Amino acid sequence: MKIIKDYLDSLFLTVPVTAETQRAKEDLLAIMEDHYYELIEEGKSEHEAIGAVISEFGSIDEILAALELEREEIDEEEYLSAEQVTLDDAFDFWAATRKFALELSLGILLMFFSMASIFMVESYGVIYAMGILGFFVFAALGIGFIISGSMKYVREKRKLKDRSLVKEIYREAFFQLEDYDKSFRVGLVLGIGFCILAIPLTIIFSNMFYVGLMAGSLFFSTIGIGVFLIIYSSIIRHGFKKLTNGQYFVSNNHRPTRATRASYGNATPLIITLRKFYWPLVALFYFFWSTVTNAWEYSWIIFVIAGMVDSFIRESLKRSK
Known part of the structure; x- marks a missing residue:
């Protein structure tokens, strides 16, 4: 079970990698997986079984003590003094991540619509005016969504920056990540599908219907929808994944x-x-x-x-x- 393996990896973050600890980790993973399948056979649901397995195993110190191993020395006073991220904080962050995913992906989609409008400029009369108007309106809205969403998301991440993550956060994040994986795969497949579909649609409209302007606009619009789905689903998944790594929340690639x-x-x-x-x-x-x-x-x-x-x-x- 990937979720159990990932959870175990998070517990062993401060454990030195030796042949002994690796063997102990593998044995513990086998025990946890066996217990998981036992609970499934007893009629537990998948989430109930995972929750029970994780809950029944103690902290890393208790596990290592039972295995007669030692944990690597870290600055425990500093770790404990760092304000811990609570479950409420985590859910607020995930809600902010969903909102940011929507605003950013929508902004990018509008930028694609703006590029699609350019093809209408090559025409005359009303279509020309619509192309010019569409270009500026879509571009302005797109940039607005991107900048506004990014600024609000940065503020939300700053609230959690360098704060310690506790066991309950890992567990809930793993559950949320597994719950969302199906939606992520659907979004990714549909997004890639729209990007691929843009090519034959362009060929059909330009060669079969002889509508060159419509073909160009349709190409960028279809690509935009595909990119929207890929970015939206990926950002949400990344938000869950972000709380399953390390002992502290990292707001960006430059770790505090x-x-x-x-x-x-x-x-x-x-x-x-x-x-x-x-x-x-x-x-x-x-x-x-x-x-x-x-x-x-x-x-x-x-x-x-x-x-x-x-x-x-x-x-x-x-x-x-």
Whole structure:
């Protein structure tokens, strides 16, 4: 069961990776899965069985004590002093995530409608006027939704930034994530389907019905609907996934101090320094190299290589979990 495995992974975040702990983790996973299937055979529903399995297993300290293993030293005082994220906070965040997903994806859809309106400008009279009006109206509304939704979502994430996550949050987040997985798959498949459908629709309208303007508008409109579905479902799923990773809530890819320390330990100062200077130096090197060699057409590869180096450094410095 993936949800049980993910939950167990979250419990072992601060446990050093050794042959002994890995074996203990695998044994514990087997026990939890066996218990899950026993509950299913007793007539429990899938969610009831998962909830019972997770509830019956104690904290990581209790599990390690039973297995006679030790947990890696972390700053417990700092962890406990950090205001914990409550279930109410989590549900508020998920509600804000759904709203942001709708506003962002709707804004992007309107931008596609704006591009679709451009094709009507090539006509005359009323259609020309509708194309001009549609372009500016859809673009203005789209930008408004994107900016407004993004700003409100950033404020919601800031409320939880660097706050500690507790066992109940992990468990509820895993449940919500599993509940939403079916909807996510449907949204993803439909979204990809609309994007693919845009090509044959364009060919049909341009070649069979000889409506070139309509074909171009229809192409961007259909692509926009597909992108809307993909982005909307992906953002909501990411909101649930965000509360299943790590000991602290991370509002963006630049992890705050507590979350960084939990991941990198003594290498935290180096990681923080790397964040501040690495990419600005890469950008400066890109412009310097491109100017000196006049190799603008392929010098962008510098960013690809820099990304690979950055990932390698971060993984190398990450503390054993």
